[in-house]
Amino acid sequence: MANLMSSIADVIYFDNNATTPLAPEVCHAINTACVNAFANPSSASVIGKAAKKLIIESRSEIAQMINADFTDIIFTSGGTESNNWVVYSAIKYYYSKMSEKVSPNDFKSVPLPHIVTTEVEHDAMIEPIQKLVEEGKAQASFIAVDPKTGSIDLEDVLRVLKEETVLVSVMLSNNETGAIFPVAEIMQRVKAASKEYGNCFCHTDAAQSIGKMKIDVKKLNVDYLTIVGHKFYGPRIGALYVNKPGEKTPLPPLFFGGNQERGFRSGTENTPMIVGLGAAARLVNENLELYRNHMYQMKMLLHDKLVEMFETGSERPCVFFNHPNVTDQSNCLVNTISVAFYDPEWKSFTASAVLNNLSKVVASAGAACHSQQHNDSSAVTTPSRVLISCGVEEHIALRTIRLSVGRQTTAADIEEAVVQLYSAVSMAAQTKI
Incomplete structure (x- = not known):
């Protein structure tokens, strides 16, 4: 258990749209209720x-x-x-x-x-x-x-x-x-x-x-x-x-x-x-604007770092953002980026290959509930029906990773995650599968 907790602490978590960690205040409230509010609420006691x-x-x-x-x-x-x-x-x-x-x-x-x-x-x-x-x-x-x-x-x-x-x-x-x-x-x-x-x-x-x-x-x-x-x-x-x-x-x-x-x-x-x-x-009632502003800042930093690291040209792949207004708060969630990594030479390259090469970054290829057999996203071999319905071409959809930042995301997380993503994409591309 100690090793598991240690490994969780080292994770850079970019899968908040799948599930979020319990807030400390929520954990405290639950634990307190387990001890002090164990009685049946329908009881007259x-x-x-x-x-x-x-x-x-x-x-x-x-x-x-x-x-x-x-x-x-x-x-x-x-x-x-x-x-x-x-x-x-x-x-x-x-x-x-x-x-x-x-x-x-x-x-x-x-x-x-x-x-x-x-x-x-x-x-x-x-x-x-x-x-x-x-x-x-x-x-x-x-x-x-x-x-x-x-x-x-x-x-x-x-x-x-x-x-x-x-x-x-x-x-x-x-x-x-x-x-x-x-x-x-x-x-x-x-x-x-x-x-x-x-x-x-x-x-x-x-x-x-x-x-x-x-x-x-x-x-x-x-x-x-x-x-x-x-x-x-x-x-x-x-x-x-x-x-x-x-x-x-x-x-x-x-x-x-x-x-x-x-x-x-x-x-x-x-x-x-x-x-x-x-x-x-x-927590939402008391801190919504604080949460929104932080997540949007982290999302924009992530967006800019992805563009910078995966800029078009030389031997680097292109990045495609699967929302026309990904940086607009009125049209797109403040925490979500759906991004595809693409190069014409990568005939069978998929997002799963990238995810398998990530050591610390947790992300997903589409929604967690859509993974084949409901296993982890590395098992996904078909494009997301949502992306296809949105008009995303199949070869782009297969190369798409969803990155969803959260309240706990830091600038240091993003710096390290983008470096890891570039390394993982490069490793997957070299396989030429």
Whole structure:
């Protein structure tokens, strides 16, 4: 264990979009709750009530982080559950409403519910929708990304809306390219159009955005918003914002067997992790601009050093940044660089070869969840579907590494990492595989 801890301390960590380390304050909050808040929060005992109070406080911190009412925050196991729950809720709502209008004999003639999303969403949104389509329970439109902007066109969303559209889900920012999507404008127009087409709910997956940009659910015009703790230095649980759950916005339970979370999610609350999530939210509430400014400074330093080290010409390869506005804070996350190393002579050269040659730098070839067999990114032999959907050519996508800096990144880290990257690229290039 000591050797493992020593090796972790020596790592230069540029994979913060995959997961972030727990903030020290979060670790302290979790450890304290494990000792002092071990009682069942549903218990009427003094210590049970104390645990419940901590959960309420955490819920309030999370609500403040996204400018929501604290009663609109439901704790979940993470982003996958939250996203699946949103899809399930919309589909169940649609069929429930149709059953009120159509007799059982005519129900087979009811049009399938329609979902609109993008081609570059996280698998936790794409796969449940695809599963419903495959089973003949829903229809879906997947909006392509404009390679010129790295985002989607509002008009493309409006063009596919129809009477049976029950859900529009557009991520707030992309985990691989860092592209920020105009969710507020899209959902405002969708809401206006849905008055004509039908009752459509709006969702955004904010997993990559929290802790990197200011988030206001009211300005975003969304009914649902996904929160993932381990993306902003919190524990591996999550939460789902739902605008007046069960009243204004449908949220049918996924689990049964208790009345926790006001009947929406049965199961004894994981108090220590919820307290940790609240602590992570508190840090964002108190320090967001500090975090943003630091990460952006580190990202710009990384960008400039990459250009300097891998400048075009002589025997050095070119570097391609897979976001048209990688240095623009309004269009790209303050911490994310998706970069490809390319030379025409490297016929089969891939990002995996570079990653295998890195001794201290931790990065990834695309999203961690997209790695083949969910192993480490060195196993990736096919280009990221997200990059391909963004219009990145396959030979560039195969040579792409995602570098995501964090709160803990230093200028010294970047200096050393770029040198290591140059060495790793040079070693991989010499193989001429």
